[in-house]
Amino acid sequence: MHTDHDRCVRAVQSKDARFDGWFFTAVLTTRIYCRPSCPVVPPKVENMTFYPSAAAAQQAGFRACKRCRPDAAPGSPHWNQRADAVARAMRLIADGVVDRDGVPGLAARLGYSTRQIERQLRAELGAGPLALARAQRAQTARLLIETTALPMADIAFAAGFASVRAFNETVREVFALSPTELRGRAGRGPGPGAPGVLALRLPFRAPLCPDNLFGHLAATAVPGVEEWRDGAYRRTLRLPYGHGVAALRPRPDHIECRLSLTDLRDLAGAISRCRRLLDLDADPEAVDAALAADPGLSPLVRKAPGRRVPRTADADEFAVRAVLGQQVSTAAARTLAGRLAAAHGEPVDDPEGGLTRLFPAAPALTGLDPAALAMPATRRATLTRLIGALATGDLALDVGGDRDEARRRLAALPGVGPWTVEIVAMRALGDPDAFPATDLGVRRAARELGLPATPAALTRHSAAWRPWRAYAVQYLWATDDHPINYLPAD
Template sequence: MDDDLDRCARAVRARDPRFDGWFVTGVRSTGIYCRPSCPAVPPHPDRMCFFPTAAAAQQAGFRACKRCRPDATPGSPAWDHRADVVGRAMRLIADGVVDRDGVGGLAARLGFSVRQVQRHLRAEVGAGPLALARAQRAQTARVLVETTDLPLTEVAFAAGFGSVRAFNDVVRAVFASSPGELRRRAHAGSTSSAPGALALRLPFRAPLHPDNLFGHLAATAVPGVEEWRDGAYRRTLRLPGGPGVVALRPAGDHVACALHLTELRDLTAAIARCRRLLDLDADPQAVDEVLATDPALAPLVRAAPGRRVPRSVDAEELAVRAVLGQQVSTAAAATHAARLAVAVGEPVHDPAGGLTRLFPTPAALREVADEDLRLPASRRAALRGLVTAVAEGRVELGPGADRAAARTALLALPGIGPWTVETVAMRGLGDPDAFLPGDLGVRVAAERLGLPASPGGLTRHAAAWRPWRAYAVQYLWATGDHPVNRLPAA
């Protein structure tokens, strides 16, 4: 949260949506917390208090505003781009680690003691891991209550609650309504789906330029694992409770998300991974404000503000695909990846047809025969070294990975150079400052714009773009005529 309380108060008085997700506002006189852009008349500053997360507000005894629904805002960009223990912890909690493995499991993934993790989180976000996970369960429960016709007992356990009583108590405390009242207000019967099928709206901070985001995902799609169909990007998901299938479609002020899950308990993790894939928690105005100070980038930013970094639902998958993509076209890389998916990928059922496989895990890829790889010897050795290191835990690439440690571990592997490492950092680990000065497309664009074309010269020039160099790469790539830069035909 911004420590400048006056600035927070000004954002509330201006109802500024740019700050939604950065903090929530507690109103002492009503006991309600709101997003900064709440349309209600702003309270007097003396009645305001500010919290960095909804969990912190809930822990202080505030309940969510029924009008602005602060629990449905984009996440804070801070947790997305911060590389410290708090940022790593928040990404793991969003992925459902506390619900699956407890606070001890979270601490083990971070390499800290439980006490250290709790102290760091309370100091930075005003709530411990259990309170943060509780707030997340409450929001998952609300989504299930409002978008399905599942019996409320099933909703309670699908959202991760240990009992129906705990489910009822938390929903009443957070939303000042019973689960039944939430369902009646939402008219769930008119929009309900079959069990396992969910239709959701994923919010983001405007603007969002979808062309390079969805264009990149569609152009690099691995047949059987991903596809572009009827104006939507579709792919399979490897989730803790079993395979899932998602369809994501740009829809103006939100991204429409249709999910088919084996296990509804995976909803929280599935949403977190889809948001990470599409970079939906970014703050595009903060990014573009920095990049537009460069005269070479300013026209690109003005022409298409809000570019996101197309990321991945699984950094281990992205790392494998980055190695497969070394010095070949996007089409060739997709062909190699599809061959591996057919060879050792787990079969899945796609209710709509078209998708047939999960992308194989590193452990499965260790068993691939040489004839199924069909790669040059050097790249085959690099791939085998990578999947072995990941499978043995010598390279950690999960949501809570230490980005600096991951870079070091990857660079130590044979056949893995700076281009591959920075590609993994940018698209797999979500580092907003990852940079590819040696990439051919980046160098061609730089030369066209009158920027230094050598990797060293461009790196020195790009120091002014920090900490958003990964977004500068998107603007540079977009100057080329390539399918990754445009939405495919519906």
């Protein structure tokens, strides 16, 4: 979008928050870059230039605005919507792959050479993977500086910097303040709560309907792994350097996020997982406008705009749970998943609540005795095949994976039908156009709305909803009187 100069100018002049994260405005006279909704008086048009990423603006010598904090804007919806190499790279960078494995590790995960990835990212985002990762490290550092009392040296390494000197130079260059000045400017110490708990605000594009989003997560919560407590959805997180516990509570203009981590180097990855779980980088205006054009869906969109797709913090976990949930009730699926977690999950300590373990990773389930699960023999065999494929890497469902290839490999597993493939694509792979046309709830809602109700006819009708059919599913499911569609009571 940043190449459409007139459209960007209009967004800046109207202070339109819908475009925050889509592009960044750099002011040639002040050498400052802002988000489109910056509250200061818009600069003269001739003094504006636009960049597709904060990293590109930083590389061009601009520093972040101290008023609107463009580094904290919601991420671009492009990276979750698209499935090409650039989008996959951006999801992996957000997950911390460059900090952990370098650019060669990123390229290897994508199946490209480092030169190809560099070229593609620079062409579209105006910055290479190192600069994009550096921008993320700067934002992580700022969060830790302003919300914790950690020593600056600890923050430097937790944010992924190789040295305190690099940390100091980057913070000063990006924010035009030293780390100590940033902390002083924040004017507060760490937020209230237990020691070691980070209190953060996760921004999103309005509107956001929390009902089905949190209702679904709470209603399907695996005992010991997830829970609804004191108005927040809480769950354990398996992370590259350790584990953590996240508590996510909906607020009118943000998601309140509390993180407890065994290793602070996992902060950026934990935030990325939480944002992905709640679909916070979505563009609800674009989604709802497309779906409301259908007379059948229009009343549902007007009634509760801004529905998100409840996704997952762990794609492998969700795939296992999807097979466990084939042709059984929500309660039965929870029970089966809870037993699996209790028997094979790694214990964790949760001083703030009742979470006891991580959901078991696929390698920990390879020795599972299928006979121990109260399921039909055919589904036990399907589960065993799925676990084997995930454990060996034959099936990759991570954020940088190829969605089309993952669909093909899932569908090739005996016992994995179209419903399971689409549910996994929607919630684990993050495909905004996934559409489980055979789902009974979807078909029942379609029939009640006067839409085609057979899978083939409904699939044909749904072509007008593309590329947002996963969101149409949320609106269709919401017509049912089921706990997944209601924000839980405290």
